Amino acid sequence: MNHHQPTFPVIGPSSEDTMAAFVAQATVDPDVAGLILSGSQAHEGMQTSHSDFDVHVVLREGASSPIRHLDGFRSAHLDLVVMTLNDFRRRGLGGDPMSWLRYAYVHAQVLFDGLDGVIGSILDTKRTLSPAEADAAAARYLDAYVNQTYRSLKNHRDGRPEPAHLDAAESIPFALEVVFALHQRVRPYNKFLQWELDRHPLNDGWSTGQLLSAIHAIHAILADGTPTAQRALFAHIEQAARTAGHDHVLDAWGEDLVLLRG
Template identity: 65%
Template sequence: MHITSGDTPDDTLAAFTARAAADPGVAGLVLSGSRVHDGMPTVHSDYDLHVILRDQHASPIAELDWFRSAHLDLVVIPLAEFRTRGMPGRPDSFARYSYVHAEVLLDRLDGTIARILDEKRTLGETEARAAVDGWLDAYVNQTYRSLKSYRDGRPAMGHLDAAESVPYALEVLFALHRRVRPYNKYLQWELERQPLGEPRWEAGRLLPVLRRILADGDPPTQRALFTGIEEGARRAGHDRVLDSWGEDLMLLRQS
């Protein structure tokens, strides 16, 4: 199936959405990507569009799954798969953040598309607690490995482990607020527009900490980050995970 490209991304999107809206097999259209993040689009930005079909064989548009051009990127997905895409335990769980600020352009199912989307935007209470427990344990493990290597005279290996701890730290910080960790591209955007509630997690303070850890794994910076995360996790009732590390936590707390 062919897509006609207009003179601009706006023209291409308008032409395609009109075509999709005329197709009874299309149940909904959802816009995501930089275009739904105020201030993020550039002259190079295309439109990321999810086309939700009533079922896999409902429309010839199914052939356009993963179509990409300078103007338009498509994900064409059956309704049943859209319900679970990006959710925990799925191989496509990485896609969750793409729905956090997504906009519904078409919903032929009396609000069903919007309701499914809303379930993806934030972490449920039970989901968030499980996520914090899992990511917190991974973060402590990675930080402990890093600091142990620094202690034992292996700074290069400690640096590698420190760098790997950063994604886990971010997962914990956002899950503590029942939020989906953003893609790195949108991290500063999220921290500035929807702060995590404490001055230490503001963009101007947290981002330099993360950059320092990524740059050289600086142990005092790692320990300062751990102190803040431990305080937040204990306030939220995640003592069991932290206490399971016993005396090993002393390495993360040393001044």
């Protein structure tokens, strides 16, 4: 056992009790600069009887608090991510090894800000993509999406349905990244995709009919990888990408686009 392991958090009779005890202890620790609630508990209506509390703890630089040893703590009641203030500034952004964590901050709630608003201000910069971030992400994922879809349709053309279906399924994460980046939004985790679309629709440039058609195509692609569904989704994404000024990414594929358009 790690001899640095603190004697808390104390696991109470319920997750709410455990959470309340941890917050009470952490907020009186002078090394704690901020507490942030993430996960299902920060998404209204997504909590279940199995939901724990996901808390990100921000420590001041040079902190000696025993809480620093709790990074990665997991229990049925409470999961903790612990980082310094400087790490928090970078966490989830481009270049951070944990950039995949970005969506965890999109709807996160500040439970404690010991720096007079600094924690909340940093958190707000993570909630949406900056114009530069969105432009770069859309271009990067658009090229990956086209590549994966092209591979799938080539396999279909050449009589290889099994790899074609796998390639089609692998194109979907790239497609979702593109769609959200085109709206300067962070792609949600799959668990929260429908929640996000229901509460924060992609209205800018996507009609309700277009969005429903795209989602229908995604479901069909995941089900059997049908070329018809892939081309339907590509048509939506091509139109949106060109409207956003990403013609150069698409045009670089030259005559290969004929296969994608069918």
